[in-house]
Amino acid sequence: MAHAAVHDTHHDAHDHKPQGFLHRWLFTTNHKDIGTLYLVFSMLMFFVGGSMAMIIRAELFEPGMQLVRPEFFNEMTSVHALVMIFGAVMPAFVGLGNWMIPMQIGAPDMALPRMNNWSFWILPFAFTLLLSSLFMPGAGPQGGWTLYPPLSLQGGNSVAFVIFAIHMMGISSIMGAINIIATILNMRAPGMDLLKMPIFVWSWLITAFLLIAVMPVLAGAVTMLLTDKYFGTSFFNAAGGGDPVMYQHIFWFFGHPEVYIMILPAFGIVSEIIPTFARKPLFGYQAMIYAIASIAFLSFIVWAHHMFTVGMPLGGELYFMYATMLIAIPTGVKVFNWVTTMWEGSMTFETPMLFAIAFVILFTIGGFSGLMLAIVPADFQYHDTYFVVAHFHYVLVTGAIFAIMASVYYWLPKWCGNMYSERWGKIHFWMSVISVNVLFFPQHFLGLAGMPRRIPDYNVAFADFNMISSIGGFWFGASQLLFVGVVIHAVYFSKSRAQARVWEGARGLEWTVPSPAPHHTFSEPPVIDNSQLAHGDVSH
């Protein structure tokens, strides 16, 4: 090791691709390799969680018990959520952050590259643990992803495994978030001021702060579950002076910021894509940053709107209602600015832009149903119904997932050097956007009519909309196979080479490096040319 420092400085320009498949992917410290690992893992988990959703929709296709046992249905709703949240959406954003943040701020790599490797390589083990719980005596988790006691504590051996899996996911997220903050604060190229940073980087900076603040709280909450089950503590046992509702408070103190952890990077992505295809700078760049920061701050003080029906004092209900409604203000600023960015732009509608526009419209629908849920007296009716299911799938599927897909289409040519098939990308988009509405829109009506969530059988009155929803579900699920096809085609078979600046209207450092981006970018700090940036001086 001693002579390495002196020796290797002479090899600046070389591409140090390690030899051997296992060696490369297991030991890598390269942000692009690790980003790819995250994205591939996320795609895999998207289909694992998706197949569970297919089982759920198949059982709900008709009233009555058709295909699975109720216990298994409950396992599917619980594990579908855990897999999609911790396995698909969060790793996808971390993967995008890994790939793009160093390139967007002119850094050679992440600040702590070895820890970056560990952040990723914990995840496959954590999900092996989680998924193995389905095959254990006493079956897997059946109490929902929120693991509310006392129900969650009545499970069999799997309780300990699920909790440890969540601990591992938490460790991974915290290390990933620390790395992202250190990278953004410490690795920016000279001249890349905070207020010149791409908005995706800003959104990740704030998201990473949320992650470090709340993942440990989740760890604490599930640790208390563990000791309540195995070591005789009474945290969530009223007979011992504890309170099951206390779990809900601690859980949602994590859970609500967690919801924004899954949407703030999506805001960042959409704020990158819309200016590119509207060929105008982002409207209100600083307002967008303030809005993200305000949303992040508010996320810490609104948690109990998830538990309006649990029996809180009236003052608490009112406070949490009004505080929650405040979130609509910065969110409204964002939607307004996206629309205003498009206003009088010379727009084109490539696949990333289509997904971004769909995001703006459909996420806003999800936001509005959220506003409805924030109203305490109304929530007494909606609580734990399919209205809630429709709401959070609008913000997570047509919000977070659509933004992830938009970003993959947007940056894939930069990653692999080839253009994807625009034709098949558009087919994938239209199939997804139509089917996802067939899937989730009727669930609003089901919920308003009183259909409870997490139930395998239902009143025949709900039959028609459930069948429509299931058809939309199978359609949406099948459409995602197109996405895999488009990505594989672009990476391995496409003959259409991408230029450095893949999109005519794109601005920012990532478009100044060749496509595909070399294994090591910016071995020396790039000179920041303000006219090439998306923000900063150009917007003044």
Next chain:
Amino acid sequence: MAQTQGAYYVPHGSHWPIVGSIGLFSTVIGAANWFNDGSGLTAKPLMFMGLAILVFMMFGWFGTVIRESVVGMYNKQVDTSFRMGMMWFIFSEVMFFAAFFGALFYARMFSVPWVGGEGHGGLTNYYLWQGFTPSWPTNGPGDIGGSFETIPAWHLPLVNTLLLLSSGVTITFAHHALRAGHRKSLLAWLAATIALGAAFLYFQATEYIEAYQHLNLTLGSGIYGSTFFMLTGFHGMHVTLGAIMLTVIWFRCAKGHFSADNHFGFEAVAWYWHFVDVVWLGLFVFVYVL
């Protein structure tokens, strides 16, 4: 091999993370099997093997970093990254303790009074827990774990407070000695800090034995026992970890790894030590005194 790319430092690939993942995986599988009353190789032995792998990983990983640091491969930027990493790690630890403090405050302010019929808990008390008068400490209306006594704040806990506070002073003296380049004084003050930490742990263990053997205060003593042992237990684990880290740093100081102006490893451990100190003050006030 590591490369210093132009002005930047980018480390070489490393097998330590995957070793760490295997260690973590084995540890939690072993622990989960043990909790589920499993016996045989896949329970405790697997857990201890996993922990051993984690220790091995830390030796290897930190060893690599120390070697790279000693030969001068790290520049100012790497140093800042390490500092930020440690600061945000400590912040995450603060939030971990916040969850347990939150549980303590919630139980004392809300759940115990409500079960006792205060506020909007009248019906709960009337139908479910009639006759229960809220108080603190309590093991709840079900008298979970049987009646118990608490550790008086102004005996051992006070001694422990003084021990930890003094250790915060001694480690600062050690830091000043390091910056002044007085290695003997540095090693002495650092050794004093470790000794104070060890004394703290000894008294904490004494207190636990007293609680279990004479006071009937256990982890199962309702919400008081739960919050008491979780908070002090996790704090004790952190002191143990901190003391181990200080010991490692003592040996590194003895080997001359640190210079007057470049000693982040020392500072990181000092920050961590102050953090466990501050958590203890919170514990002393809210768990023992009030």
